Amino acid sequence: MADFLAQMAAASRVRAEALDEGALALAATRAPLPPRKVDAFALIAEVKRVSPSEGALNPAVDPVAQAVAYAKAGAWAVSVLTEPSRFGGSLEDLSAVAEALRPLGVPAMRKDFIVDRRQVLEARAAGAGGILLIATMLPWEQVRELAELAMGLSMFVLVETFGADELSALRRRVEATRLWRRGNDLLLGVNCRDLRTLQVDPDRFPALRRFGPGQVVAESGLSTPDDVRRVAALGYRGALVGSALMRADDPGAAAVALRRAGQRGFVDTTVKLCGLRTRAEVDAAVRAGADQVGFVVVDSPRQVSVQDLPALVADLPVGVESVAVMRDYDQALIDAVSPHVDIVQCRAESLPDPLPRRRRKLTAVYRDGPDLLARLEGRRPGLGVLIDAATEGSGELADRDRVAAALQACPSAVLAGGLSPANVADVMRRTGARSVDVSSGIEASPGVKDPARMAAFVRAARLAFSSSPSSSSSPSASSSSRTETP
Numbered sequence: 323m324a325d326f327l328a329q330m331a332a333a334s335r336v337r338a339e340a341l342d343e344g345a346l347a348l349a350a351t352r353a354p355l356p357p358r359k360v361d362a363f364a365l366i367a368e369v370k371r372v373s374p375s376e377g378a379l380n381p382a383v384d385p386v387a388q389a390v391a392y393a394k395a396g397a398w399a400v401s402v403l404t405e406p407s408r409f410g411g412s413l414e415d416l417s418a419v420a421e422a423l424r425p426l427g428v429p430a431m432r433k434d435f436i437v438d439r440r441q442v443l444e445a446r447a448a449g450a451g452g453i454l455l456i457a458t459m460l461p462w463e464q465v466r467e468l469a470e471l472a473m474g475l476s477m478f479v480l481v482e483t484f485g486a487d488e489l490s491a492l493r494r495r496v497e498a499t500r501l502w503r504r505g506n507d508l509l510l511g512v513n514c515r516d517l518r519t520l521q522v523d524p525d526r527f528p529a530l531r532r533f534g535p536g537q538v539v540a541e542s543g544l545s546t547p548d549d550v551r552r553v554a555a556l557g558y559r560g561a562l563v564g565s566a567l568m569r570a571d572d573p574g575a576a577a578v579a580l581r582r583a584g585q586r587g588f589v590d591t592t593v594k595l596c597g598l599r600t601r602a603e604v605d606a607a608v609r610a611g612a613d614q615v616g617f618v619v620v621d622s623p624r625q626v627s628v629q630d631l632p633a634l635v636a637d638l639p640v641g642v643e644s645v646a647v648m649r650d651y652d653q654a655l656i657d658a659v660s661p662h663v664d665i666v667q668c669r670a671e672s673l674p675d676p677l678p679r680r681r682r683k684l685t686a687v688y689r690d691g692p693d694l695l696a697r698l699e700g701r702r703p704g705l706g707v708l709i710d711a712a713t714e715g716s717g718e719l720a721d722r723d724r725v726a727a728a729l730q731a732c733p734s735a736v737l738a739g740g741l742s743p744a745n746v747a748d749v750m751r752r753t754g755a756r757s758v759d760v761s762s763g764i765e766a767s768p769g770v771k772d773p774a775r776m777a778a779f780v781r782a783a784r785l786a787f788s789s790s791p792s793s794s795s796s797p798s799a800s801s802s803s804r805t806e807t808p
Contacts, residue, residue, distance in 0.1 A: 324519055326374065330435040331459050333407060338438035346440060349447035355476055356427040356451065356651045363554050363584035364398035366431065366480075366539065367577050368564030371403075371410035375520045379568040381410060389419040393428040395577035399452055399478075401562060404434045404445075413448055420449030431480065435459065442471050452478040454511075457492050458485075466495075473507045480539060480562075482511040484526075490639040491570060506604055511562065515542035527553050547583035554587030554609075556784045589787040590756065592734065593780050596647060597624035597761035598771060604634055606773035608642060616645040616667070616761070619659055623769040624761065628655075631662040645685070656682065667708065670701070677702065686738070689713075690720035694728055698735075707732050708759060711739030719745075725753040743778035750786035758783050 368383045369392075372378055380388075402419050403411035411434070420430040429451025436455055438441065445453050453472050455465055469479045481496075483489040489512065496508065514526040522543045539560040539678035540553040550561050560785045563580055568575035595607040596616030607615050618624045619636060626634065635644045646659040650672035659666065660682045677684070683705035688697055694709070701707060709728060711720050719740035729735055737755040742763035750758065764779050766772040 327435075327459055330405065331437055332409070334405070334435040334437045334441070338440050341438075341439045341440040341444055344445065346443035350475055351446075352442045355449070356424050356429060358429055358451065358478065359398065359427070361398050361560075361585075363581070363677070364402050364539070364560035364587045365396070365550075365577060365581040365584060366399045366560060366562040367392035367395075367397040367567055367573075367580075368401040368433065368562060369403065369415065370433075370564050370568060372408065373523075373565055374408045375515070376565055379565055383568065386416045386418050388568075389430070389661065390422055390426070390743045392567070392577050393423050393426040394582050395574045397428060397577055398560065399429045399431050401431045401433045401454070401564065401640070402450075404432055406690035413444065416445065416450055417448040424449070429478070431478070437464075439468060439471055442468055442475070442477075446472070446477060450477065452480065454480045454482060456482045457488060458483070462492075462495055465492075469508065478507050478509065480509045480511050482513050482541065484513055484516050491638060493641065494569050509539050509560070511539045511541045512558075513541040527556055527558070537546075544580075550580045551583040551587035552610045552785065554584040554786060555589060556781075559588070560584070575648050587787075591750075591783055591786070592757035593735070593783045594645065594757070594759040595761075595764060595771075595776055596645070596738075596759055597622075597765075597769070597777070598634070599624055599626050599769065600622065601634060603771040603773075604638075606771065606776055608639060610773070610776040611784070612642065612776070612780060614643045614645050614665070614759075616647050616759070617663070618647045619655060620648045625715045628658045628662075631659060653678075654679055665706065667706075670697070673702065673705075690739070692724075694724055695731060698728055698732055701732070707735040709735050709737050709739075715738060719749065721754050722749065725755065729754050743775055743781075746779060747782045747786035750783060 342409055364670065369388050371381045371383060373808035385402065392400050400419060400423060402416045404416050405411050411807045413672055416430060423430055430449065431452035431454060432445035432450040433454045436453060437460065442453060453783060455468055459466055465481060472479050474690040481492065483492055512526060514524050515522045524543050527540055538558050539562055541562040544550055544561050544563050545566040561584055567573050567576055570624050590605060592613045594614035594616055595612040596602050597618055598607060598615055604615055617626050617631060619626065619628060638644060643664040645665040645667055646663040647667045649669055651668045651674060656666050665685055665687040667687060670688050673686060676799040683706065685708050686701065687708045687710055687712050688694060690712040709720060709725055711718050725737060736757040736759050737753060741749060741758055741760045745756055749755065760779055764771055764775040
C-alpha cells in the first residue's frame with residue numbers, strides 16, 4: 323500500500339480514534355433500514371462533491387436532492403462519500419441522505435476508507451444500509467471482521483478489489499467462510515482505478531470479470547450508458563457511477579439511462595476454452611475470463627495425461643470449472659480423472675443405461691444433423707448438453723437454423739464447432755447461444771493456444787448481445803478455425 327491509499331488510511335485511523343464505540347453501538351440499533359430489492363443489474367449512484375483525480379465536481383450540490391433523484395430513477399443504492407479532506411464529504415451528508423431515502427426503500431452506502439469497527443457502527447448509527455471496504459487496505463481477517471459486523475447490523479457490504487490475484491484470493495477466502503450464505507448482503511467490487519496511484523485501467527473489467535457466488539460490481543471509469551452496457555455484457559451484475567452523475571444537468575435522467583443500459587446489456591454467458599495442455603495456457607485462459615477450462619484426456623494433438631491434471635487445475639479461481647474431455651464414456655478413465663475435475667464430457671450415444679447414481683457432473687455431446695432435435699428430445703435428465711459440428715474435424719459450423727431451434731428446446735446447451743474470435747459473436751446472435759466452447763479457433767498452431775486469441779474470443783462472446791455488434795470483433799481475431807474436436 324502506498325501513496326494516496328496509504329494517506330487516506332492513515333487519516334481515517336485518526337478519525338476513528340476519536341469515536342466512542344459504546345455510544346455508537348447503542349445508536350447503531352436505533353436507525354431503521356429499508357428493505358433492499360434484488361435487481362438483475364444494480365446501479366449504485368454516488369453523491370460526492372470532489373474527486374481527487376478530477377477536481378471539483380459539484381461543490382454546491384444538495385446531497386439530499388441528488389440522492390432522491392437517483393432513488394426515483396431506480397438506483398439500487400446511493401453511495402455517499404464521507405471522507406472530508408479529499409472528497410468534501412461528511413457524516414452529516416450520509417445521515418441526511420439515509421433519512422430522505424428511507425421512505426423510498428433505497429439504502430444509503432457509506433463510502434470511506436474504513437479501517438475500524440467503530441466506523442461501521444458510526445455508519446449504521448447514521449442510517450447507512452451498506453458500507454464499502456477496500457480489500458487492498460486491510461488484512462483479510464479485518465475485512466472479515468468488519469463485514470460480519472456490518473451484516474450483523476443488517477447492512478450490505480461492497481468489498482473493493484483492484485487486481486486479479488487479490489480478487490481471486492478474496493473469492494477463495496469468502497467462499498470458505500459463511501459470508502457467501504448471506505446472498506445480496508455481500509458484493510465484490512472491481513475498481514478499474516487503482517487508488518494507490520489514481521490511474522484508470524478499463525482493461526481490468528474484461529480481465530477480472532468472474533462468475534460464481536455473490537455479485538460483482540464494476541467501479542470507476544464509467545461515464546456513459548454505453549460504458550455501463552459493456553460491463554453488463556461482460557457479466558457484471560452492477561455498476562457504481564459517481565463523477566458522471568455529479569456533472570449531469572439532470573442526474574435523475576442520467577441515472578435512468580445508465581440503469582436501463584445495464585439491464586439491457588446484462589446477458590449471463592458461459593465461455594469454455596478447451597484443449598489446454600500447459601499451466602501457462604490455463605493461466606492465460608483464466609486471465610482472459612474463461613468460465614470453464616477443458617482438458618482432452620484421450621488420443622489427440624491436445625491430449626494431456628491424467629497424471630498432469632492435478633498441476634493443471636491447482637488453485638483455479640472460484641467460479642472457474644475444469645472439464646475432462648473424452649470421446650466415449652469410459653468408466654475407468656472417468657474414475658481416474660474425477661478427483662481432479664468438475665465435469666466429464668463425452669458423446670451422448672456412448673452413455674450407459676442406466677447411469678451410475680453417484681457420478682461426476684456429465685456433459686453429453688450431440689453432433690449436428692437432421693435428427694438433432696429428435697435426439698435432444700430423448701436426452702437424459704440432469705445432464706449438460708453440448709452441440710457440436712456434424713463431422714469431427716470438418717471445420718464447419720453447425721447449421722445455424724437447426725441450432726437455434728435446438729436451443730429453444732434446450733437453452734442451456736453449449737455450442738461448439740468452427741468457432742473463432744472473428745465469428746463467435748455473430749453465431750451467438752444468430753442462434754441465441756449463451757454458452758460457447760472453443761479449442762482450435764484460439765490456437766496459433768495445432769495444439770498451441772494463443773493468449774491474445776483467447777482474450778479476443780472471450781471478449782467477443784461476452785459482448786455478443788450488446789447493442790453495438792461491431793464492438794465484439796477484434797483485429798487480431800482469425801477468421802479460420804476447425805471444429806472443436808479432441
